[in-house]
Amino acid sequence: MAKNRSTIDREVDNGFDSIDHAVSDEEHNKISYNGSTSMNKLRLKEEEISVERVFQHLLVPSWKNQLTVRAFVVSFFLSVLFSFIVMKLNLTTGIIPSLNVSAGLLGFFFVKTWTKFLEKSNILKQPFTRQENTVIQTCVVASSGIAFSGGFGSYLFGMSEHIARSSSDTSDFKDPKLGWIIAFLFVVSFLGLLSIVPLRKIMIIDFKLTYPSGTATAHLINSFHTPQGAKLAKKQVKELGKFFSLSFLWGFFQWFYTATDSCGFQAFPSLGLKAYQNRFYFDFSAIYIGVGMICPYIINISVLIGGILSWGLMWPLIENKEGHWYKKGLGQSSLLGIQGYRVFIAIAMILGDGLYNFCKVLSHTFFGLYKQYRTKQRENVLPVADQDSSSPPSQLSYDDQRRTQVFVKDQIPTWVAIGGYITIAAISTATLPHIFHQLKWYYILVIYLIAPTLAFCNAYGSGLTDWSLASTYGKLAIFTIGAWAGASHGGVLASLAACGVMMNIVSTASDLMQDFKTGYLTLASPRAMFVSQVIGTSMGCVISPCVFWIFYKAFPDLGTTGSEYPAPYAIVYRNMAILGVEGFSHLPKNCLLLCYILFGAAIVINLIKDLLGKRGRFIPLPMAMAIPFYLGPYFAIDMCVGSLILFVWEKVNKVKADAYGPAVASGLICGDGIWSLPASILALAGVKPPICMKFLSRATNDRVDVFLGN
Template structure:
């Protein structure tokens, strides 16, 4: 169910809310119902614990996350012949690789499990040393802890009832709109609220519960920024640029979907702003991190810490709960050597295998990617712990420009850049599993159990859920 929801959002809005809390809630509700049935039947041997609830939530999030980080709404279809025909530069065999289940599973398998091994060495640093919040993981942990109390079952029933109520309303509203939709730009999905002239410039109301829900989850800053961007672009900039047709691009009647015309301005102005903001944050986080580490380890100033941390709390000042969590976290943690061996092993495999999947992606391109990978992984995990927002797509766009320019347009630079983007984005998005690691820390779940659950969820998401749901939604063989 979550894979279907994520895939639908990925192919429409491109904005995926955190599903950690929902996975923890529904996991508790369904398993608690099942265990009550077993208890009445006399078959229940052990009670349902919060650690099991956390492991279930971790597996669900790992499986459904593949639907977003797998690139099914971005780079995988960007390699297809259909998209390549929209650009004269990319419309050649060197830059085309049509989607197929075989190579997609192989590619995603390599980069997905590489991302899991990237998470392991960062857990102790981010959770214990820097004490980052990871808002979704913390909220999920508090929710699960509250469930497994005498009053928790009643709270869960109320929340599931509210979830079902608004789910039913959204479903019935979508079903109602279907009766008034005869085709594209028809019915409630394209209602000309501001008039037909504004409708021509894409200002209309679509009565979509999806966008309303995403807007309710996003902070005001995000919603206001999106509204301001829509007004500046579709209301002012694009109409003014379109009036320059024949002067700024030839011919004047060029299709608006062509990158040589208005579409080129739309895409590259937007990407330039996203890339500039992402590069600024990347340099800022990297600079603050390196400066703070320098003060801590070189100057030996124990009072200097990262801005987000309150320092490593001495054990005698920690609460009893924090002492127990830290003790279990360190006692049952995954050995760093295991993570390093796994990371290096998969890196060697990917350096060997990926050039056979994408002939344009040379082995030395991949080596360069892995040289900068730890820095990007650290910064993305750090930013995600602060803001709950992954910048994986922004870092991936850096790979498009660097690897694409290095390969050159005449040597499949478009396909090489997209493959490098997919490699970086999918690997960095796996760092979102740091949220579940934080939840496991707060619920006293075994780190090794969490890692095994992530592996199982990733495997199921790759082999079963994501591709099946994509085939259902897109209809490709």
């Protein structure tokens, strides 16, 4: 248990250390002192760090009682909220922080408030438990996760005619329609859950994989349900609500000044007009300040470095080559001009980083499996990780014994998982070619044959490193199916659809195993967790397309470079598909050479980062650096402002910063994110902002004055 705590993200330590000290003096006096002094000390230490002894007087509800109506009602409304947040981030920068803390905190607050009211009215039938809290968190994350894996900001929107025109390739496209999107998600989103269920005991109990995010969430939920944790959670929710209101009202205020795309505070040249022309400016976005407060410092610095390297150095130098490297007068959006360098160099860095981490996580996976196999051969039993292999099973800690007992109690029959996978795979293989006629049934069959292996690799790698490589496996499908299909047989659309199938399988598999880890540490039934995940995924298959449809209909310029919602990854994924089908023939001059250089640089930077060990944490991340290459560095400045706020706060009062920082950040993200809903409704109703706030240079202003004077 002590070793597990050392691997938890900083979010776990947000003032929730009360668990470790929640055992009363009376309970300490009950400890038996028979045996040696060292054994007594060991038992005393176990008592001090034990979580389950704090809850040992509470009965664990049956798996059916953990699945309450109120839990799913709260989950539904939170799913809508978080789907808007994830969708807005998807369609703007593509950087999505972990929202597990917010989901757990808000789920606790709403149900706790409701049960308090019922308790005072003497009509409370079932108390609120940490198991029910875990069910809510699982359902919300599963639902809002579809907003990411559904590809609304990447492969799915990349199929549209608008993105096809931006890529100068209109031969193959499929515009979004609510009906086929929902049908597509329903036939591909459940296979990942079924493919990994039979391996839950091996991954969680036998291999004892850490799953840092799942572990962090579990400790957070356990903390909420202690008296000290409940008090702190109440204060955190108060802070979240305060900054939610400020962020929402700030979004409402800004709306009045945005009559067109080039108006408003997001067009404020805060660093000067020349810097603004190269997309260096602070756009007063509360959501990215909040994201910056949640993301690690190195992510924010990496994004800023990438913006400076690209928009501060590379693009101005390449623009000077206009007429030599590419034709004049092509404009800023043509892939045969400067835009081609921006898109394909970003793709090269993303692929280099993805390939390195794919090989790294895969090697960790196989090495970990090899060690487990060798240990099993040597001892003829599977060991428990983080424990001396010479220790017999009887010396497991009280917490591990209790959790293992509950985890293996409610089994999910293997035949249900295997039968379900085969059934849904058969339905999917028959259905998908009717949605995408370019995606042949034998492409789908091959994907479903290898998907369980890749889902296991992603889930195992996520347990070791906390990295989900779902998008990397999706890119692998793009290039494989694209090359197989070819340009003459709709390879672009087939490869994007195959990317969606693969991404959904491997993403939901790792998410489910993270949730199983959370449930294991909170004594939530695996059966309840699985049902919650299925219900959450079903919600997401309907909620996420509807949320995307609101954005799609409300903002006609969705996916346009320079607009409020540029959807940068849509054009990136589209051009990856074109690259996989057609090769490099259509790239501008020297673009391929620069792609090779940046591709290699991404691998070398990652290698140096790993070789330096702890000192490598100061090396920037190539994946984060690549994002502003296409989009610009403006959001990086916002994120760095968020980092600066948190840094100063930690210097002034680290305890308060650790306790309330994530709540403040979540409030900023949620408020600005949910403002997207009324903004979309106003746009659909044809209500336009009344004011345009613009900034002009002195020379331009003089010309305007002369024009108006005439």
